Amino acid sequence: MVEKYLKQYVNAPAYADIWYCSLKNDVIDELADECISFLSAKDLNSIAMYRIPSLARRMIVTRGLTRKILSFYVDGIPSDRICLYTTSYGKPYLEPSLNVYFSLSHCSNVLVVAVSRKFEVGIDIENIYGQSHQNIVPFVLSENELEIYIGTDDNHKESVFLTFWTRKEAYVKCLGIGLTDNLNRIDTSDFLSKQIVFQGKYFECFSIDVPEMNCISHLVINANST
Template sequence: MPIQIWHASASKQQAGQLETACRQWLTDEEQQRAARFRQPTSHNQFVVGRGMVRQLLGRRLGVDPRALGFQQSAHGKPHLDGSTVVEFNVAHTSGLVVVAIGQDRRLGVDVEGLDRRIDLDIAKRYFAASEVRWLAAQPAAEQTQAFLRIWTLKESFIKAIGTGLTMPLDQFAFHDLHSPHPQLSFTDERLPSAKKWGPAEQWQSHIFQPAAGYIAALTVHADQRPQITTQPWSSFAPRT
């Protein structure tokens, strides 16, 4: 079964028609959580993200979206209650939400706006040496996008394994970074993280542009590159 990636705009200011529609699938607890966000863009990202996940998973599993139960791993990665084999992950940034859904395999997704302000010193402090060298070799005008290319890939991997930033970002690296399918490696195969999550060849990554002005990355645990579909989502007439 292919991995489905859905994306939807989230209002940066006052909630719009999409946010209003998504609220119908949120639980009372989620409604209360959404109300605690002070910034409109954060509030809307949460509402759209949860609404998308509930509607898409409910449709896929044939259940009421509000009846779905979620749990979180020790590091905060959400997953469905029960023994379902459906795997999903959500990413959001100002103005956009992305949801990836697969089956029987770990996956993670991340998205960033290309207008995001970056600090290249972060790369020097936290990225793997090979990634720092590749970034430094890019033309100055392309370094923001190059940085975000690496950043979304790294985020997608640590979201797939569910460790958050407890796994140091310099313990793994991505190569062939100009490709839409960069390859993961571990900087030292003797490290516990490499032994736990390797071999690196069993991870597949994909860089894509879900909407104009954004860059996103998906990383999946799979021996071979899976089929991936990417499409816009509408709460009014979604298709799966």
């Protein structure tokens, strides 16, 4: 059943795979029972703490699908036996000896998972809701980004804001540092047009157009990870 909904993004860069799956309620209802079999005992204990059934089922599917995807890259290890760790910043990772790097993100209606056998990756996705983010714009956007945002017509301001937001979040996920209070010091206005250099390391950013989803997503790859 999972294979019916789990899709691979065809335009991913050569050194990373991107998987996505709808998280619409009917899909979650259809996949939840199967996804339970992919979970570890630790996952099940954690999910048992949820008091709202719909949230528990959503977590079952997102964690289960992530484990199922990772099982494609760790030969011979069943989904429920894959050991997942987290850094002090909350970044999930696999045993380093496996040489498999991944990042995941989900919004209200879709899960995305990026996997690479060569490079550290960071991915983020956000829904376009038709909302204003005006109150946080000064705290998120750099001077260059703010100039672009101000010059954009009102109908497209949310898309521009979320473009910069997802680039920043994918970038800090790739770095493994988590969101920072100084997001407006990170300028992503030209991330797609050049190689990014940070502390002597090189990064690349890619726009991810998830089919049939009203979302904005970006992937950042650390080209120095190996």
